Amino acid sequence: MDSLSEEFFTSRAPTVEEQTKEEIKNKVEKSTDQLGKQEKDTPDLVPVNLLLEVKKLLTAINTLPKGVVPHIKKFLQENFSFQIMQREVAANSQNGEEIVPVLTLRFLITQLEAALRNIQATNYTAHQINVGYYLTLLFLYGVALTERGKKEDYTEAENKFLVMKMVIQENEICENFMSLVYFGRGLLRCAQKRYNGGLLEFHKSLQEIGDTNDHWFDIDPTEDEDLPTTFKDLLNDFIKTTESNIMKQTICSYLDCERSCEADILKNTNYKGFFQLMCSKSCCVYFHKICWKKFKNLKYPGENDQAFSGKKCLKEGCTGDMVRMLQCDVPGIVKILFEVVRKDEYITIENLGAR
Ligand SMILES: [Zn+2]
Numbered sequence: 611m612d613s614l615s616e617e618f619f620t621s622r623a624p625t626v627e628e629q630t631k632e633e634i635k636n637k638v639e640k641s642t643d644q645l646g647k648q649e650k651d652t653p654d655l656v657p658v659n660l661l662l663e664v665k666k667l668l669t670a671i672n673t674l675p676k677g678v679v680p681h682i683k684k685f686l687q688e689n690f691s692f693q694i695m696q697r698e699v700a701a702n703s704q705n706g707e708e709i710v711p712v713l714t715l716r717f718l719i720t721q722l723e724a725a726l727r728n729i730q731a732t733n734y735t736a737h738q739i740n741v742g743y744y745l746t747l748l749f750l751y752g753v754a755l756t757e758r759g760k761k762e763d764y765t766e767a768e769n770k771f772l773v774m775k776m777v778i779q780e781n782e783i784c785e786n787f788m789s790l791v792y793f794g795r796g797l798l799r800c801a802q803k804r805y806n807g808g809l810l811e812f813h814k815s816l817q818e819i820g821d822t823n824d825h826w827f828d829i830d831p832t833e834d835e836d837l838p839t840t841f842k843d844l845l846n847d848f849i850k851t852t853e854s855n856i857m858k859q860t861i862c863s864y865l866d867c868e869r870s871c872e873a874d875i876l877k878n879t880n881y882k883g884f885f886q887l888m889c890s891k892s893c894c895v896y897f898h899k900i901c902w903k904k905f906k907n908l909k910y911p912g913e914n915d916q917a918f919s920g921k922k923c924l925k926e927g928c929t930g931d932m933v934r935m936l937q938c939d940v941p942g943i944v945k946i947l948f949e950v951v952r953k954d955e956y957i958t959i960e961n962l963g964a965r
Pocket residue numbers: 862863864867868869870897898901
């Protein structure tokens with residue numbers, strides 16, 4: 611034990627103030643269990659509502675289906691040691707006075723890792739373990755990693771959602787969780803600003819909710835009446851938000867684009883530069899240069915850019931055809947790759963000339 615926890619210990623426990631410092635020190639060093647016990651005995655420690663704390667950290671799970679909540683509670687009850695949390699806070703705190711046990715993302719991730727390791731160590735078969743619990747842990751872990759948002763976190767989160775999918779499909783159990791797999795992947799893609807991909811995942815998640823009367827997908831009512839009451843409503847909200855993000859943030863139309871934000875177009879990365887395709891009904895579709903290349907190779911192998919003149923608009927459902935294509939490498943400077951003068955424009959120009 612370091613001196614900081616000792617300081618915390620002494621300042622928080624006035625009943626032992628009469629003991630000499632030496633005695634306290636011995637006690638602290640004797641065993642960490644004893645320290646935990648002492649902390650428990652301290653009267654003014656307010657127990658935290660861990661579920662609330664977790665929701666604060668992972669806002670995305672504020673409104674999870676009822677079916678998942680018991681598993682989350684099980685995790686919080688069995689894997690969280692209040693004492694461990696407090697010791698950690700104490701060790702990090704500069705003075706012993708303002709210690710409020712706050713759940714940190716780092717701590718949550720560590721606890722989830724430990725809980726997952728425990729399950730994986732049991733060499734289970736899916737029917738021997740509590741699969742719902744296991745899937746919940748995987749889901750929470752994926753969401754927590756997404757929230758932390760390091761590059762390797764994203765890879766690991768993707769991995770965990772894939773494991774969930776495999777467990778469900780191979781064993782044909784807990785199928786309701788499939789909706790959460792896609793939901794998690796949607797959150798992940800949106801965190802990466804891959805809004806098109808995110809939208810697709812949210813739609814898949816919605817499709818997985820077959821029976822809308824299944825109470826598993828209900829959401830506990832909260833005081834906030836604006837919050838959705840079913841997971842389906844929640845997904846529809848996410849879909850709306852993602853669609854508006856797609857509209858607002860000049861974004862690349864390539865579904866597997868990893869960097870759909872406008873800022874990247876200007877920065878010196880692989881994603882620098884873009885193409886803009888406009889249709890006769892005024893849709894503007896953007897692609898990073900690198901993504902356009904990939905998209906073309908995939909869907910129109912061998913075509914050159916000029917061949918897109920007059921082709922059907924790339925936006926789904928639009929009946930327009932492509933009338934203009936621009937290339938931009940440096941902000942403010944565009945190169946026209948092709949441009950078809952529209953009939954109505956042509957007439958307007960003619961009329962103007964006749965005046
Ligand atoms: Zn792109």
